[in-house]
Amino acid sequence: MRLELGNIRIEDVKFGSKTEVKNHTLYVNKEELITLLSEDERLASVSIELAHPGESIRIMPVKDVIEPRVKVDGPGGLFPGFISKLDQVGSGRTHVLKGTAVVTAGQVVGFQEGIIDMTGPGADYTPFAHTHNIVIVADPVEGLKQHAHEAALRNLGLKAATYIGEAGKNVEPDEIKTYEVLPLFENAAKYPNLPKVVYVYMLQSQGLLHDTYYYGIDVKQMVPTLMYPTEVMDGAIISGNCVSACDKNTTYHHLNSPVIYDLMEKHGKEICFLGCVVTNENVTLGDKQRSSNMVAKLVEFLGADGAIISEEGFGNPDADLIMNCVKVEKKGIKTVLVTDEYAGRDGASQSLADADQLANAVVTAGNANEVIYLPPMEKLIGYAQPADIIAGGFDGSLQPDGSITVEIQAITGATNELGYNKMTARGY
Amino acid sequence: MIDKIRVVWYLNQFFGQIGGEDKADIPPQKHEGGIGPAAGAGRLLGDRAEVVGTVICGDTYFGENVDTASEQVVELISTFNPDIVIAGPAFNAGRYGVACGAVAKAVTEKLNIPVVSGMYPENPGVDMYKKYAYMVETTNSAAGMRKSLPAIVKLALKVASGEPMGTPEQEGYMPRGVRVNTFVEERGSKRAVNMLLKKLRGEEFVTEYPMPNFDRVAPNQPVADLSQAKIALVTSGGIVPKHNPDHIESSSASKYGKYDIAEFNTLTEADHETAHGGYDPTYANENPNRVLPVDVLRDMANEGVIGELHRYFYTTVGNGTAVASSKKFAETFSKELLADGVDAVILTST
Structure with a gap:
C-alpha cells in the first residue's frame, strides 16, 4: 500500500471571506464554518477563535486536536466511518495543511480535558503551542449527558478539520513524501537481509469515555488486527477520549503517529517494516489475556524479529503493556516499549502499575506528576474553573490572578506515549 | 571574600x-x-x-x-x-x-x-x-x-x-530513585526505533526506565466465618459525600477520606458522588453503590451472610496516584481498621 503525503506549509491563519490557502496563509470563513458546525442539535452554541504560537493565550479545557487533511487521489476520504464512507484508506494522495490544527474545547467531564498555553513555560510541553490553531468552543444543550456531549464534540472536530482540509485540495504542496509498505511476502522478499519489525499500536479502550475508534468501530469491541502503516495517515484511527490530557493520543497524534513515521524512515535501509498490529486496552482480565495472546500470535505470525509497543494512558493499561511485552518476548521477539511515568510529585514513587524483568528496553516520555507553574495569560479561550478538578490539578490550582499550578498531566500531549515529544525522565 | x-x-x-x-x-x-x-x-x-x-x-x-x-x-x-x-x-x-x-x-x-x-x-x-x-x-x-x-x-x-x-x-552517588524530567535531542519514537535497532543487532543499549523490583502483595487467607466477620469498605474509586468535602483530587490524590455510613442503607445521587477523574462518572454518580456497594452489604448483614458492615468507609482516588502515596494512606488507616476490630476489607477499584 502506497500513499503520497503532500505537505502544504502554513505560516499563518486568518479569518477571511472564503476558506482557502493563499501564499502559505490559511483563510477561514468563520460564519460558514459556524453554520456547518451548528447543525448538531446536541450543541447550544459554537464559537471559533484563532491562537497563534507565541501569543499570550491559554486554551482549556481541550478535548481533541485534529490536523486538517484532504484526500486528493485514491479511494475514500479522511476519517472513514465518521466523516467519509467506509472505503479502504491509506493509498493514493493526501494533502496536509502542515502547521495548523483544529482544537476542540468545552467542558465535557471537567476532569479529563487539557490545557494548551501558546507561550510561557507550559508551551514547552505541548506540541500544540507551536501550531496555528483554529479553536472551536462548543457548549452542549442543557441536560445533555456527558457521553453524548463527547460524541458531539468528537464529530464537530472531525467535521471542522475536514472542512478546513478541503482548502488544501488544489494547492501545490511544498513537499511530497511517499510511504509504501508492500504485502507481507513481497515486503520480506524485497529486504531479505534486514530485521523485520512490527509496530504494536495499543489504543485506549477502557470505556466510560476512554474510547478510540478504528474505521468507526469502538476498539474495545474488536480483537487485535493488522494495519498498513499508511492507513493512520488518512484518519483510520481517531480519538474519542476524555482521559488525562498528557498521555491521551489526540487524533492529530494518530494522523502523525511518530513511531510509524520513524519506522518508515528506516524501512528498506536498516529494517523491514512489516506493518502494525492494532490492539486495545480493555479493563477485564479476560479481555487483556485475549488481546495480549493475539498480539503475540500476530507478531509471531508475521515473522517479526522485533517490535515496538506503545501504550496509551496509565495505570490499568500498564498491565496490558507488560502482558504484551512479556508474551512477545517469550516468543523470542525483541521488544522496545514506549510509556510514561507516574512517579509522584517528588519523582520518588514506583512509576508504573506493573513491571517485568523482560521489559528491559523502555523509552519514557517523562513523569506526568511533575508540577509546573503556568503564569496568567492575557487571553483565555474556554473556561479556567476546571483547573482545580482537572486530572493533574488540585484544590487551589487556579489562583485569583489566573495563574495555574498543576501537574504536567493536565497539559495536552505533555507525556505522549507514541513518542511525539523530546522529553524523557532520568533516575537521580 | x-x-x-x-x-x-x-x-x-x-x-x-x-x-x-x-x-x-x-x-x-x-x-x-x-x-x-x-x-x-x-x-x-x-x-x-x-x-x-x-x-x-x-x-x-x-x-x-x-x-x-x-x-x-x-x-x-x-x-x-x-x-x-x-x-x-x-x-x-x-x-x-x-x-x-x-x-x-x-x-x-x-x-x-x-x-x-x-x-x-x-x-x-x-x-x-x-x-x-x-x-x-x-x-x-x-x-x-x-x-x-x-x-x-x-x-x-x-x-x-x-x-x-x-x-x-x-x-558519583547511588541512584536515589527520584525521576526527573529532562528534554533530549530526539523525540521518543526515534529513541525507541534506535533502541530496537541496537537490541536487534545485539549491541549495548540503555533503557530509560530500569524495571523496579515490583512490590507484589500475596492475598491473605480467606475469612473462616463470614457470618461473624466485621467487614469494611475501602475504595480507590473516589466515592465521597456529595460535593467532595475534603477536596480529594481527581487524579494524583494527596489524601484519603474517612466517612460515616451508619445512617445509610444505600447510597444515592443525593448524598454521594465520585471524585475520580479517570472515568465517565455518569454511572457512579447515578448510583454510587456501583463502586461502593453499601446496599448489597447491608442486605448481606441483614441476611446474616456477614457479621456487620463497619460504620466508616475509607476512600481515595486511584487515578494517577503515586504508589508511595497509596502505601502511606493504607499504612495509616489499616491501624484504625485493626483498632476498630475489622476482620476483613472489601477493596473496590475502578
Whole structure:
C-alpha cells in the first residue's frame, strides 16, 4: 500500500471571506464554518477563535486536536466511518495543511480535558503551542449527558478539520513524501537481509469515555488486527477520549503517529517494516489475556524479529503493556516499549502499575506528576474553573490572578506515549 | 571574600570517639568543630568549606527512639546554622546506616538543608532513605574510609554549591530513585526505533526506565466465618459525600477520606458522588453503590451472610496516584481498621 503525503506549509491563519490557502496563509470563513458546525442539535452554541504560537493565550479545557487533511487521489476520504464512507484508506494522495490544527474545547467531564498555553513555560510541553490553531468552543444543550456531549464534540472536530482540509485540495504542496509498505511476502522478499519489525499500536479502550475508534468501530469491541502503516495517515484511527490530557493520543497524534513515521524512515535501509498490529486496552482480565495472546500470535505470525509497543494512558493499561511485552518476548521477539511515568510529585514513587524483568528496553516520555507553574495569560479561550478538578490539578490550582499550578498531566500531549515529544525522565 | 560553606557532621558513638558498643546508648550531643572522620575531612574541604560542628548519637539510643532522637539531632544540628550536613559514612553497619538515613530525612524535611552520606549498597539505610540524601557507595567495612572520604567531600562540595546535580554516574552517588524530567535531542519514537535497532543487532543499549523490583502483595487467607466477620469498605474509586468535602483530587490524590455510613442503607445521587477523574462518572454518580456497594452489604448483614458492615468507609482516588502515596494512606488507616476490630476489607477499584 502506497500513499503520497503532500505537505502544504502554513505560516499563518486568518479569518477571511472564503476558506482557502493563499501564499502559505490559511483563510477561514468563520460564519460558514459556524453554520456547518451548528447543525448538531446536541450543541447550544459554537464559537471559533484563532491562537497563534507565541501569543499570550491559554486554551482549556481541550478535548481533541485534529490536523486538517484532504484526500486528493485514491479511494475514500479522511476519517472513514465518521466523516467519509467506509472505503479502504491509506493509498493514493493526501494533502496536509502542515502547521495548523483544529482544537476542540468545552467542558465535557471537567476532569479529563487539557490545557494548551501558546507561550510561557507550559508551551514547552505541548506540541500544540507551536501550531496555528483554529479553536472551536462548543457548549452542549442543557441536560445533555456527558457521553453524548463527547460524541458531539468528537464529530464537530472531525467535521471542522475536514472542512478546513478541503482548502488544501488544489494547492501545490511544498513537499511530497511517499510511504509504501508492500504485502507481507513481497515486503520480506524485497529486504531479505534486514530485521523485520512490527509496530504494536495499543489504543485506549477502557470505556466510560476512554474510547478510540478504528474505521468507526469502538476498539474495545474488536480483537487485535493488522494495519498498513499508511492507513493512520488518512484518519483510520481517531480519538474519542476524555482521559488525562498528557498521555491521551489526540487524533492529530494518530494522523502523525511518530513511531510509524520513524519506522518508515528506516524501512528498506536498516529494517523491514512489516506493518502494525492494532490492539486495545480493555479493563477485564479476560479481555487483556485475549488481546495480549493475539498480539503475540500476530507478531509471531508475521515473522517479526522485533517490535515496538506503545501504550496509551496509565495505570490499568500498564498491565496490558507488560502482558504484551512479556508474551512477545517469550516468543523470542525483541521488544522496545514506549510509556510514561507516574512517579509522584517528588519523582520518588514506583512509576508504573506493573513491571517485568523482560521489559528491559523502555523509552519514557517523562513523569506526568511533575508540577509546573503556568503564569496568567492575557487571553483565555474556554473556561479556567476546571483547573482545580482537572486530572493533574488540585484544590487551589487556579489562583485569583489566573495563574495555574498543576501537574504536567493536565497539559495536552505533555507525556505522549507514541513518542511525539523530546522529553524523557532520568533516575537521580 | 566568599563565606566558607558551613558543614555539620553526624557520627555514631564509635566514629565520634566516645566508645564502642558499651556507649551505644548515649543520647545526642554536640561538639564544636570536627571529630574523627570529620576532623580528617577538614584538609579535604580546603578553603571552600569548614566543619563547624559534629553531632554524635549512640546507635542503640537512636534505634530505640527514632522519632525523639531525630528531633534532638536536628535541634543540635540547627544550632550550628549549617549549609550542608554530612552523615556517616556508615559502611555496612545497619543501625548506623538507618540512623544516618533518618537524620537525612529529618534534616531535609525540617531544615531544608541537603545531606550527603556514604554507605555500602546493601546497608538497609540505603533503601529506606536514599531519596533524602546523596549517598556515596562505600566498601562494606571502615577499612574503606580513606577511599570514601574524598568522594563524600567532593560530592558535598558539589551539592552545597547549589548547582544543578548531574546523574548518579556523573556525580558519583547511588541512584536515589527520584525521576526527573529532562528534554533530549530526539523525540521518543526515534529513541525507541534506535533502541530496537541496537537490541536487534545485539549491541549495548540503555533503557530509560530500569524495571523496579515490583512490590507484589500475596492475598491473605480467606475469612473462616463470614457470618461473624466485621467487614469494611475501602475504595480507590473516589466515592465521597456529595460535593467532595475534603477536596480529594481527581487524579494524583494527596489524601484519603474517612466517612460515616451508619445512617445509610444505600447510597444515592443525593448524598454521594465520585471524585475520580479517570472515568465517565455518569454511572457512579447515578448510583454510587456501583463502586461502593453499601446496599448489597447491608442486605448481606441483614441476611446474616456477614457479621456487620463497619460504620466508616475509607476512600481515595486511584487515578494517577503515586504508589508511595497509596502505601502511606493504607499504612495509616489499616491501624484504625485493626483498632476498630475489622476482620476483613472489601477493596473496590475502578
